[in-house]
Each structure stands twice: as C-alpha cells, then as structure tokens.
Amino acid sequence: MLSRKRRSLIIIGLFVLGVLLPVINKNSEITKVKAFASPFPNNSSPIVLNNGNRFVWVVNPDNNSVTRIDIGDERNFPTITIAVGREPQSLVLSADDTKVYVANTVDGTVSVISTATSQVVNTIKVGTEPRAVVLSPNGTKLYVANSNSSSLSVIDTKTDKVTKEIRLSAAPDGNIRPYALAITNDGDFDDNDERILVTNFLAQYRPNDVRPGFDDGKAGQVFIIDTARELLTDTITVEPMMDTGFSSNGSAIKRIAAGPSDRPNLVATGAFPNLLNSIVIKGNKAYLAATGSQPDGPVRFNTNVQSLLSVIDLQSNRDANLTTNMNFGIQFEPDKFDLQNNPLTRFVTVPYALAFKKTSNTGYVVSSLSNMIVQVNLDDQGKGSINAPKAMGDPGNITRILVGKNPRGIIIRNDDTRAYVMNYVSRDVTVVDIVNNKVIATVTSAPQPTDQRSQFIQRGKELFNTSIGPIFDGQAATFKGQGRMSNHGMGGCFECHPEGLSDGVVWMFPDGPRRAIPLNWDFDKKNPSIERVYNFSANRDEVQDFELNTRNVSGGAGLIRLANNEQDPMVANLTPLANTGRNPDQDAIAAYVSTIRAPISPFSQDDLDVKKGRKLFEKAGCVTCHSGSLWSTAIRDFSPPPAADRIKDGQILSVLKKVGTLDRNKTHEIIGTGATMGQPSRGDDGFNPSSLLGVYANGPYLHDGSLTTIDQVLNNPNHVGTNKVLSSPKKRAQLIKFVLSIDDRTEPFPLKK
Ligand code: HEC
Ligand code: HEC
Structure with a gap:
C-alpha cells in the first residue's frame, strides 16, 4: 500500500507528464495521438467539466438539451443551451475539448x-436506451x-463512427x-491496455439460486x-x-414471529x-454507491432500504469485502x-453518484432522495466512512450539504476546491465550495x-423522487423530523x-411476496382515463391509495390530512372513500404516474419473427387476459369506491385469474408483515393479469418474481394453455420474441371481455 504522500506525488508526476509529453514529442508520431487528456480514471456522469476547467456541461433529460455553464472566476452563469435527442442522460467532452458527446436514451x-460552433454536427445511432458514455484515457x-x-x-x-458492439450476452x-x-487509466498513451467497468443496473439472483424475499437473495454485478x-x-x-x-x-422468511415493535432488536437485517447508478475508480479500487434492498418483512422504515458503499479490488477483480x-x-x-x-438528521437515501477529490x-x-451530498472518507484499506456516530451518545461528525431537488450527478x-451537483427535478446545478463545505451558487440549467398540467405533473415527479418534501409550511407531523x-x-x-x-x-408485503410493479403498466398514455386495477391481488384502485406506503412502509406523515393537518385516518384501500381529490399533492403523484414510459424494447416491430410472433400470441389465446391498451384485462370499469358486491376479501374479484402460479410449497409464499405474518399469502382467488408493456426490462416475472425468462413463464400450461404453438420450438421462439418486443410503440389488441 502506498502512503498517502507518495500517492499524491505520483499523481502530481502524472499531471506533469500529461502536460509535457505531447510537447517533448512534438515532432514524433505521438503527436498524432490526441492530447493526453487527464491522468485520472474516468466515469460516466450527467455533468462534466471541460479539460480547461472553465466550463461545466450538464444534461437536461426532461428538456432534451445540454447546457454549458461558465464557471471561470466564479461567474457560474449558464451561457449556452443546445438541443439534442430525447432524454439525454450522460455526456463527455473529447480530450481536446472540441466535441461533446451526449447519450440520448x-x-x-x-x-x-462542436464546442466551436455550439451546433450538433453529427448524430450516431447506437443501441437501445444508451445511458452512459465514457472516454478512453487518451480520448481515442x-x-x-x-x-x-x-x-x-x-x-x-x-x-x-461505431467500430464495434461489445456484447455482454449473446x-x-x-x-x-x-x-x-468507469475506465481505468494506467497513465500511458496506449488506450488498448485498459479495463472498462460496467454496472448491471439491478441486482440479480445467483445462478440456480432463486430466493425471492431474502435480504441476501440477490447480488450486484459489475462486468469487466x-x-x-x-x-x-x-x-x-x-x-x-x-x-x-x-x-x-x-x-417472515426465517419464520421468526414479529415481537413487540418497541423491541426491534430481535433479528439482524441484511x-x-x-x-447500481454509478461506479467510480480511485487508486486500485472501484466504488459503488448503491441502494441496499431489504425485502424480508416485517417492513419498517429503517429495515427497508439502506445505503451501501461497496468496494471492488481491481487487482483481483473481486468484491474487496469492505462494504459499509x-x-x-x-x-x-x-x-x-x-x-x-x-428532518436535517436524514438518511443517505438512494445514493445516485459519487466523486472523490484528486489529491x-x-x-x-x-x-438523490434526501436532496443532499454527504462527505465520505476512505481509510488506508479503502473502506468508506461518513464519520457517523459509532454508538449512542457519540455526536459523530457527518458533513451534509443540502443541494437542489433530486440530485443525480456530481x-x-x-483543483479540488469546487463540486458541481446536477439536480434533476429542480433543473439546476449547485456549486459547492468543498474546502469550506458550503453552497456558493445555484445555477439554473433548464x-x-x-x-398548468405540466407543472402539476412536475410536482408529482418531485414528490415521487423525494424522501423529504413537500416542505411543511409549519404543518404538524406526528413527531419532529418525520417528514x-x-x-x-x-x-x-x-x-x-x-x-x-x-x-x-x-418485497414481503401484507399480501405475500410481491415484486415491485413497474408503473408504466398503470395508465393508457393516450387516454389517462383508462386505468388499471392495482396490485397482484387487485386490492387497490387508485394511485392515491399508495399514501399507505408513505405512511406504513416509509414511516412518513403522509399527504392526505385533516383541516387541522393531522393525518386523515380515513384512508383505506378500496372502501369506504375514494382517495382521489383529497389532496392535490397526492393527485399530482397520480398525474406523474400516468406519464411513465415503458422501457424501450431492443426488438424491432419490423422484425419478421416479431411479426409472426404477434399472430401466434393471438392464436395461443394470450389476448384473453393480455389485451387492450394496457395489455391486461384488469381495467378499472367503475369510479372509486367500488360497490360492495365487487369485493371479495378486499380484492376486486372480477379481474383476478387463476393461472396456476401460486405454489404453496415455496418458502416465500407467506404473509410478510403484520399480525398474520407467516400465514399463507393471498392468491387462492387468482392474480391480476400483468401488463406486458416493457416486459423486456421489467422482470423478474410473476407476482413472486420467481422466473427470469419468458420461456420459463410459458412452461406453465395452467397459465398459457397447451396450444401447439408452444410446443413448436420455432413458433415458441417467435412468440417469445414478440412478447419481448412489446412497448409503447406496439399496436395493442382490442380488449377482450
Ligand atoms: C418498499 C418498496 C416500495 C415502495 C417504497 C413503494 N412501492 Fe409501489 N409497489 C411495490 C410493490 C412490491 C408493489 C406490488 C404490490 C402488490 O402487488 O401487492 C407496488 C405496486 C405499486 C402500484 C401498483 C401498480 C400496478 O399496476 O398494479 C402503484 C401505483 C405503486 N406501487 C405506487 C407507489 C408510489 C406512488 C409509491 C410512493 C408513495 C410507492 N409505490 C412506493 C413496492 C414499493
Ligand atoms: C387466463 C388469463 C391469462 C392468459 C390466457 C395468459 N395469461 Fe399471462 N398472466 C396472467 C396472469 C394472471 C399473470 C400474473 C400471474 C402472477 O403474477 O402470478 C400473467 C403473467 C404473465 C407474464 C409475466 C409478466 C410479468 O411481468 O410478471 C407473462 C410474460 C405472460 N403472462 C405472458 C403470457 C403469454 C405469452 C400468454 C399466452 C401464451 C399468456 N400470458 C396467457 C393471465 C393470463
């Protein structure tokens, strides 16, 4: 292990080399290589600095543009905004600062x-939903x-020009x-001796080890x-x-009955x-700040998600076992x-990005959800710490800096004196003095x-993406700091x-094991009056019902309240009252949900197999339950609240279908929380048919997330029938390809009743 001093000497040395070498070799071949960009490893980001450290460039994903901010002499002033493609998420400057590359998701x-003309000079076709860009150390x-x-x-x-598509799977x-x-940088002029680190966004089951509901049932992945x-x-x-x-x-999973909630110390949680939104290299390690999911019940706000800082050892290419x-x-x-x-004492919820000082x-x-950045220090081993208290009574020394709404990049x-933070919802950049740890400017980027309608949706988006707001206006919470x-x-x-x-x-929820549902399933985007009946057990009928998640899962004060600002106790799933129209903020969340787009499928609608598969989908009878604009027959055909005769055991019975996907022998098929924890889960009356919109990227499948491929879904004749389409390997493959191609572009089948 190098001492801190030697390490910084080497860094300074590399700096000097980077500046001098191109000059020394002025007349040799090497000048044909672009200027040696930076002695540091690179990582993808929605916000970057130019190599002269004079301009910050930032993407505006909701405005389809990028903005250049002049940071010279603390001007901190937006100078140019340039229109790009739809939903730009990541950008980078070329090594000589002449070009900006922007990924349009x-x-x-x-x-x-071109930075000289501020014009888009080229648009390069890449794969589906490009999310991140990174440049090799010398910029080639x-x-x-x-x-x-x-x-x-x-x-x-x-x-x-695209020279190659590197596949991560066949x-x-x-x-x-x-x-x-992220990409390594060994400090030489050769870009062909580096390693690229690629995160897989969502954690995965280990091979042959599908354990839904377990706190250690999945693991993250980084590809090299x-x-x-x-x-x-x-x-x-x-x-x-x-x-x-x-x-x-x-x-729930270990069958340890819930003790009194004032004695929470029974079971350690994993x-x-x-x-995995971000990855950063520092020295011979890589750092990932990730959301630590804890699906096992009983659900309580502080055993639900954590904020993990994981470390990868780049010598062995293994998890360094230094996670905090x-x-x-x-x-x-x-x-x-x-x-x-x-609350100013707030958790580091949904860490979205990180950056280290150079020296x-x-x-x-x-x-991103707590609207702040938090200082982290690495010890000699490389383990991270935010200097939190070690035990009760120790005040700790956490440095939190409050920034804009929903920060997502840094x-x-x-010179290690300033940090620039990209705030997604407030559409601005916070300039932070990181010598004194204080905010010195906020620059609007878009x-x-x-x-009015878009403002309302934006309000909903803000609430969906925060763990704090809206600001209280002096209103009562159940206790201070609750939010x-x-x-x-x-x-x-x-x-x-x-x-x-x-x-x-x-998640081990009160109904049983329930995979989080992608909310692009919920509304017909062209006609938002067409809405789904919600949840796998059809026990909710309005997005506003999810006020109960805020209160019960996240421990918040909630939005629907009485005239005296106390929590309104009359909020329940289906009856007695509709929850729509009771609180404008809660209605704004529903309005935002109605705009969520389906993940885009990589399979083209014009592909011949996809076209054949479409016919087979109809022929095999899938349309009986997966038709209409939501690709699910579970459309709400009443105005809330539903009539009493529509309800059985708290479910809208008419939409449920029994498709043989409930297996009582599975460890996880139990109620995950509440007084009945451990008893058989719901599902005997059937399940709410899933939408198939965006099914490509919305797995794992079924209510209990127990299947990872469509092929596995088709193995269950109680669900998909026995049509001979399914037993012909060729036709089955075409059907699968069609199913995987379904997204917002696909023409739906007329709703079957
Ligand atoms: C701890 C994880 C978690 C949190 C936090 C969470 N959800 Fe969910 N959500 C789920 C799960 C799991 C389901 C499926 C539940 C079921 O089927 O019973 C779901 C289902 C939904 C559905 C139903 C979608 C459909 O088509 O059936 C909506 C709407 C929804 N959530 C909205 C929200 C909103 C709004 C919030 C924030 C207030 C929220 N959720 C917070 C896990 C979560
Ligand atoms: C009788 C109604 C019915 C028919 C017919 C039917 N499904 Fe389903 N489908 C369902 C229900 C209900 C679920 C949810 C089951 C669960 O979660 O346990 C589902 C779930 C799925 C899922 C999982 C989606 C997800 O995100 O979890 C896929 C994929 C699917 N169906 C494809 C098909 C295909 C392909 C066909 C035709 C070969 C078909 N289904 C026929 C009712 C049906």
Whole structure:
C-alpha cells in the first residue's frame, strides 16, 4: 500500500507528464495521438467539466438539451443551451475539448456537438436506451452503455463512427442492463491496455439460486471489459451485506414471529446492492454507491432500504469485502430539524453518484432522495466512512450539504476546491465550495414547465423522487423530523420504483411476496382515463391509495390530512372513500404516474419473427387476459369506491385469474408483515393479469418474481394453455420474441371481455 504522500506525488508526476509529453514529442508520431487528456480514471456522469476547467456541461433529460455553464472566476452563469435527442442522460467532452458527446436514451443515439460552433454536427445511432458514455484515457475511443440491449457501442473519436458492439450476452437480455461506466487509466498513451467497468443496473439472483424475499437473495454485478480484445472478460459479484447494523423485530422468511415493535432488536437485517447508478475508480479500487434492498418483512422504515458503499479490488477483480452501510450511524445521531420541522438528521437515501477529490481520500456521495451530498472518507484499506456516530451518545461528525431537488450527478474540479451537483427535478446545478463545505451558487440549467398540467405533473415527479418534501409550511407531523414522505428521509417511491419502474425486488408485503410493479403498466398514455386495477391481488384502485406506503412502509406523515393537518385516518384501500381529490399533492403523484414510459424494447416491430410472433400470441389465446391498451384485462370499469358486491376479501374479484402460479410449497409464499405474518399469502382467488408493456426490462416475472425468462413463464400450461404453438420450438421462439418486443410503440389488441 502506498502512503498517502507518495500517492499524491505520483499523481502530481502524472499531471506533469500529461502536460509535457505531447510537447517533448512534438515532432514524433505521438503527436498524432490526441492530447493526453487527464491522468485520472474516468466515469460516466450527467455533468462534466471541460479539460480547461472553465466550463461545466450538464444534461437536461426532461428538456432534451445540454447546457454549458461558465464557471471561470466564479461567474457560474449558464451561457449556452443546445438541443439534442430525447432524454439525454450522460455526456463527455473529447480530450481536446472540441466535441461533446451526449447519450440520448430515448432516441438511441449519441449527439456530437462542436464546442466551436455550439451546433450538433453529427448524430450516431447506437443501441437501445444508451445511458452512459465514457472516454478512453487518451480520448481515442468513446464507449456507450446501451442499457436495453445488453451491449456497449465503441465509437472511434477520429471518425465518429461505431467500430464495434461489445456484447455482454449473446442476445439482448433484459436481466443484463449496463447502466454506469468507469475506465481505468494506467497513465500511458496506449488506450488498448485498459479495463472498462460496467454496472448491471439491478441486482440479480445467483445462478440456480432463486430466493425471492431474502435480504441476501440477490447480488450486484459489475462486468469487466478488456479494451484490447473488446470483449467481456470477467463478472464481479457485488455481495450483499449480511448485517446492516439495523435490527428488526422479526423475520417472515426465517419464520421468526414479529415481537413487540418497541423491541426491534430481535433479528439482524441484511441488504443487497441494487440500483447500481454509478461506479467510480480511485487508486486500485472501484466504488459503488448503491441502494441496499431489504425485502424480508416485517417492513419498517429503517429495515427497508439502506445505503451501501461497496468496494471492488481491481487487482483481483473481486468484491474487496469492505462494504459499509452509510446509514448505520445515523440512527445514533442527535435529532435536528429545520424551523419547519423537516428532518436535517436524514438518511443517505438512494445514493445516485459519487466523486472523490484528486489529491485526497475525501469524496462526496449524492443522496438523490434526501436532496443532499454527504462527505465520505476512505481509510488506508479503502473502506468508506461518513464519520457517523459509532454508538449512542457519540455526536459523530457527518458533513451534509443540502443541494437542489433530486440530485443525480456530481463532478469535482481538478483543483479540488469546487463540486458541481446536477439536480434533476429542480433543473439546476449547485456549486459547492468543498474546502469550506458550503453552497456558493445555484445555477439554473433548464426552465421548469410553464403550462398548468405540466407543472402539476412536475410536482408529482418531485414528490415521487423525494424522501423529504413537500416542505411543511409549519404543518404538524406526528413527531419532529418525520417528514411528509418518510421518517428521517429514509424512504420514497423511487427506491422501489426507479424511474417509475421496478427495482426487480420481491418485497414481503401484507399480501405475500410481491415484486415491485413497474408503473408504466398503470395508465393508457393516450387516454389517462383508462386505468388499471392495482396490485397482484387487485386490492387497490387508485394511485392515491399508495399514501399507505408513505405512511406504513416509509414511516412518513403522509399527504392526505385533516383541516387541522393531522393525518386523515380515513384512508383505506378500496372502501369506504375514494382517495382521489383529497389532496392535490397526492393527485399530482397520480398525474406523474400516468406519464411513465415503458422501457424501450431492443426488438424491432419490423422484425419478421416479431411479426409472426404477434399472430401466434393471438392464436395461443394470450389476448384473453393480455389485451387492450394496457395489455391486461384488469381495467378499472367503475369510479372509486367500488360497490360492495365487487369485493371479495378486499380484492376486486372480477379481474383476478387463476393461472396456476401460486405454489404453496415455496418458502416465500407467506404473509410478510403484520399480525398474520407467516400465514399463507393471498392468491387462492387468482392474480391480476400483468401488463406486458416493457416486459423486456421489467422482470423478474410473476407476482413472486420467481422466473427470469419468458420461456420459463410459458412452461406453465395452467397459465398459457397447451396450444401447439408452444410446443413448436420455432413458433415458441417467435412468440417469445414478440412478447419481448412489446412497448409503447406496439399496436395493442382490442380488449377482450
Ligand atoms: C418498499 C418498496 C416500495 C415502495 C417504497 C413503494 N412501492 Fe409501489 N409497489 C411495490 C410493490 C412490491 C408493489 C406490488 C404490490 C402488490 O402487488 O401487492 C407496488 C405496486 C405499486 C402500484 C401498483 C401498480 C400496478 O399496476 O398494479 C402503484 C401505483 C405503486 N406501487 C405506487 C407507489 C408510489 C406512488 C409509491 C410512493 C408513495 C410507492 N409505490 C412506493 C413496492 C414499493
Ligand atoms: C387466463 C388469463 C391469462 C392468459 C390466457 C395468459 N395469461 Fe399471462 N398472466 C396472467 C396472469 C394472471 C399473470 C400474473 C400471474 C402472477 O403474477 O402470478 C400473467 C403473467 C404473465 C407474464 C409475466 C409478466 C410479468 O411481468 O410478471 C407473462 C410474460 C405472460 N403472462 C405472458 C403470457 C403469454 C405469452 C400468454 C399466452 C401464451 C399468456 N400470458 C396467457 C393471465 C393470463
């Protein structure tokens, strides 16, 4: 292990080399190589600095544009906004600062902007839903992570042409979704001796070990790609944490009955790293800040999700076993709140990005739901710490810096004095003085919507993506620090519904094991009056009913309240009252949900097999239950609340179908929380037919997430029947391809009644 001093000497040395070498070799071949960009490893980000450290460039995903901010002499002023493709999520500057490359997630393209003219000079077609871009150390190659086609596109930056598609699996596979990139930098002029690190967005079951509902049932994945051979060489398993430091008062999966809730210390809880939005290299290690999902019941706000900082050893390409739970010590912190009683002592919920200083082991983690960045320090081994208290009574020394709404990216200037934070919902950039740890400016990067409807939807998006707001206006919470959306900022919709979709986790809920449902299933986007009956047991009928998740899962004060601002006790699933129209913020969440787009399928609607598969889908009778614009017959055909005769045991009986997917022998087929924990789960009356919109990237499948491929779904004759389409290998493959191609572009079949 190098001492800190030697390490920084080497870094300074590399800096000097990087500046001098191109000059020294002025007349040799090497000048043909672009200027040596930076002595540091790179990682993908929605916000970057130019190499001169004069401009910050940031994407505006909801405005289909990028903005350049002049940061020279602390001007912090937006200078240019340039239109790009739809939903830009990541960008990078070329090594000589002449070009900006922007990944447009919805368009499946990379826009090339000339910095001299501020014009888009080229648009390069890449894979499906490109999410991240990173440049090789000398800038010769651009790598693009195609999150919905399981591949990386390689672009030669001299010609701006795609030279190769590096596959992470033989064919596009919805279980493999490359989301964030980092690339090593050995400091020489050769870009063909590096390694690219690629995160898989969602945690996966281990091979032949499908254990829905377990706190250690899944693991994260990082793929390693060799830049010389341009192929996948290794897959690193990012291990769950077995003891997060938060105990629970029982365990559904382990059949330990819930004890009194004032005695929560019965069972240690684990968590697996999920939502792998970012990866950063520092020294010979890589760091991932991830949401630690804890699906086992009983659900309580503090044993639901954690904030894991995992470390990968780049010498052995293995998990370094140095994972920390950044939330751990926060439970011992003295409570602090602002004048409106909002929690200032808040958890690091949904860490979305991180960055380290160049010359020290200090960095910052972006907590996207808690609207803050948190300082993190690495010890000599490389283990991270936010300097939280170690036990009750120890005040700790956490540095939290409050930033804009829903921060999702961070970049640190080369002189280590400033950090720039990209805030998705407030559409601005927070400039942070990281010597004194204080905010010095907020720069608007894109305008907020102006028409009323879009403003309403934006309000809903804000609430969906926060663990804190809305601000209290002096209104009462049950106790100080609780917050409307969660207890001490420890929860929010996004933690289980990233981008409004699904975290792929099977949560042990009051009905039984329930995979988080992607919310693109819920409304006909062209006609939002067409809405689904909700949940696998059809026990809810309005998005507003999910107020109960805020209150019960996340421990928040909630939005629906009485005139005196106390929580309205009359909020229930189906009856007696409709929950729509009772609180404008809750209605705004529903309005936002109605806009969530389906993941885009990599399979073209024009593919011949897809076209044949479409006919087979009809022929095999799938349309009996998967038709209409929602690709599910579970359309709500009443105005809430439903008549009493529609309800059986709290379910809208008419939509349920018995399809033989309930297996009582499974360890997880039990009620996950509440007084009846451990008793048989719901499902004897059947399940609510799933929508198939975006099924490609919305797995694992079924109510209990027990299947990972469509082929497995088709193995159950009680579900799909016995039509001979299913036994012909060729036709079966065509049917599967069609099913995997269904997204918002696919023409639906008329609703079968
Ligand atoms: C702890 C994880 C978790 C959190 C937090 C969470 N959900 Fe969910 N959500 C789920 C699961 C699991 C299901 C499926 C439940 C079932 O079928 O019974 C679900 C289902 C839904 C559905 C039904 C979709 C359909 O088509 O049937 C909606 C709507 C929804 N959630 C909205 C929200 C909103 C709004 C929030 C924030 C207030 C939220 N959820 C927070 C896990 C979560
Ligand atoms: C009788 C009604 C019915 C028919 C017919 C039917 N399904 Fe389903 N399907 C369901 C129900 C109900 C579920 C949810 C079951 C569960 O979660 O346990 C489901 C779930 C699925 C899922 C899982 C989706 C997800 O995200 O979890 C797929 C894929 C699917 N069906 C495909 C098909 C195909 C393909 C056919 C035709 C070969 C078909 N289904 C025929 C009722 C039906």
